[in-house]
Amino acid sequence: MNAYATLEHRFARLSALGDAGGILGWDQQTIMPLGAADRRAEQLATLAVLSHEILTATETADLLGTAEQGATQLAAWQQANLREMRRDFTHATALPPDLVEARSKAASACEIAWRQARADADFPAIAPLLAEVLTLEREAGTAKGAALGLSPYDALLDGYDPGMRQSRIDTLFADLRAEFPALLAEVLDRQRARGPIRPLDGPFPTATQRAIGQRLMAMVGFDATRGRLDVSTHPFCGGATDDVRITTRYDEDDFSVALMGVLHESGHALYEQGRPRDWLSQPVSAARGMTLHESQSLIFEMQACRGRAFVTHLAPMLREAFGRSGPAWEADNLYRAYTHVEPGFIRVDADEVTYPAHILLRYGMETALIAGDMKVADIPGAWNDGMKQLLGLDVPNARLGCLQDIHWHAGSFGYFPTYTLGAMAAAQLFAAAGAAEPGLMDAIGRGDFTPMLRWLRTNVHAKGSLLTTDELLTEATAAPLDGTLYRAHLRERYLSPQAEDGR
């Protein structure tokens, strides 16, 4: 077997180990008995350590070197695969083993303590542990940066979104930041002028919500022979290759959380289910990064399914399933409910318009934290100032403030911006799909996602990691990542004359 073929074999093994970890992780968050927690952590750590050993072995380095010398004789996809192998190797070997271990332990300790600190709204209780995590993440950023020729923050960002850089994000977010206050004020004015939304009174039985969720999954094209829908406290899309498992949570007083959540996670799942099958166990088949991944959840949830056309299709389905009727259940009122804007403290509960404010806040803070321009002790003050400035809210406590998200406490710096970058990419892709498939919007209005999924399969999912995010977007939408269409989408949906009457 030549060097490249041996590498494929080696990375297929890593893929299988990653898949094993994916199922164990899903199980941990959905159905695992509580007493199994310690052993499960042990199992996951063992899989991670073995994978790291295989990936960073001297033999891997030698094989990569040999294969790269003969790279011109490889097919294009193999060359891309080899590039991704090298990328994984560089990220993994950039960190000295003791830093890998220290980082993992500090993040675990902080994450566990964070659950209690959040419940108690007690930031000082977590601050020393978070400071340790930050110190190690800054070290990791510096070490990875040295290997990749990047600044520390860019090096961390590159782990979530290959090729993305802080300078790019600064530019993309500058326009958003400039436009945001006026946009929000205008949206709230408009909304106020229309008067209150009629309430949708529960209860909405979990079984009915689940049945509708499964129907929606089938509608958007989720392949139920290669995935599942289950329940977890924090909804996610996980599992393994050919076994993509999404979760949601059910609130019997409010069905919209579960249903829109299912559509959001289905978007992630469709990306995973649509990865190129010929190279399924190879790095080149993996989804490109978190920006594109989030674009796939948001193109379904936000672009397509909160649009007037789909909500109009959804309305009679909901009336029938829940056995309700009357003005509150007309499409117009449901559409208003699904596009209601209201500044709030919690990111994961935020509407489409205020969501980016939560990201701008976190992005500004985490870049400063990694650069060393902000200290952990400054977090609550900076957070509360930012919330006041961006959304006009006085944060009453740290549970509703800087303790709400797990990310930093689990050692994730560089992840937050991908949510809003994904929203931008979703707007670009949805516009391009609509232009390329003229019947797409009408089809969505009939609950038919075939044209949309067909376009995404070809232009996004089937690309795996062949291209960078910008290359993929340029091929698919004739432009690299850009926020213009996203801001246009917000104005169109929330401020155009049609926003009030439907279109």
Added chain:
Amino acid sequence: MNAYATLEHRFARLSALGDAGGILGWDQQTIMPLGAADRRAEQLATLAVLSHEILTATETADLLGTAEQGATQLAAWQQANLREMRRDFTHATALPPDLVEARSKAASACEIAWRQARADADFPAIAPLLAEVLTLEREAGTAKGAALGLSPYDALLDGYDPGMRQSRIDTLFADLRAEFPALLAEVLDRQRARGPIRPLDGPFPTATQRAIGQRLMAMVGFDATRGRLDVSTHPFCGGATDDVRITTRYDEDDFSVALMGVLHESGHALYEQGRPRDWLSQPVSAARGMTLHESQSLIFEMQACRGRAFVTHLAPMLREAFGRSGPAWEADNLYRAYTHVEPGFIRVDADEVTYPAHILLRYGMETALIAGDMKVADIPGAWNDGMKQLLGLDVPNARLGCLQDIHWHAGSFGYFPTYTLGAMAAAQLFAAAGAAEPGLMDAIGRGDFTPMLRWLRTNVHAKGSLLTTDELLTEATAAPLDGTLYRAHLRERYLSPQAEDGR
């Protein structure tokens, strides 16, 4: 770290990998979407290959050699642990790698084809694949036998029940075989004389059966914070350390299958949950072997829960749960139903009295197959002759005959006898427990399994693999494995004067 400590670390890693495989295997048989089957096989194979590589590495051999030289300085449990490590190593290294792979592939191919062949009752369709499996199992037995100084069948048997030998089983089964025809004839005569059992008419809703099952699990001492109850086509006890998962299947026309199945699997689960915690990730903490494992399922299902005392306690629970009453639901009729004897074709549906006949048949055939005294082509004829001779039945087709069990088709030779050896051990242990804990039978009659479980925890579960099966039985029951009490139990339950009136 000294050699022994390094080995502990290495075997803890193997334990974590085994646990990961246990959860993935459970998932595969319970909730995995069908389309994930190929990838799941890949994940399980990767875990198995990695484990095999770690176990058989030159480094393991060197560490074992060094540790054994200093063994006298180790604590007793560490010495036992080292002995078990060596055992695992010897079994794993006895086979050349190409035989390991060929064996695994032949068994997979045969097992898959077997599902179809069984459905079609078509033995000739599977015969060539089974012949290949048999050839490789004979080779494996010969290779392991050479390493262990054992005959091929003993070497295979040793993989399921360390220390068990064919000569032992021949002796243990000889008395059973001699006594069986007269015992069965007499039991059937007695039963006939009592007239028909009143039928228990369904339907029995699955949800109610599940609720009773969970109540029974709690009653026998199953720790639900470290395990689960789910559904699968073929009930089993699996999962991982501190995460012991049992399954059952529900028949809405007959609740007894699910409930007795839950008690049976709970017995297995209690053994796993009771393993010594101080060495939980080490080989010495593992359950001793399949004979003792089966003894733990049968001591709960057969010895305790099909006994008159427990069925009398169960009767009002069932009446209340299913909302039934009348003569059919009186303890006497339920006890007769739970101890009904009837020769049948299918082993897994067999009652306590006819079950050993199914094992005698398979044991005789598989020893002949491994010895080369019987060919695959002879299986149907020998099977049908045996069923006629042992149970007086004419096997109508191979689905109800030699194709019913997966074992041989999946490459398991040497497993079948442990079912009946386990029944013998269960009778021995139950008698000893009753003698040691005088209130044990009365407690069971009140649904209180505390004395029984306390005795099993101390005398069986907490022993892990410290002792051989015979050593453990000798310590616990003052005798090595022996069939006398088992045969006495059958006569007592089915032929004594009390058998008709309860006791």
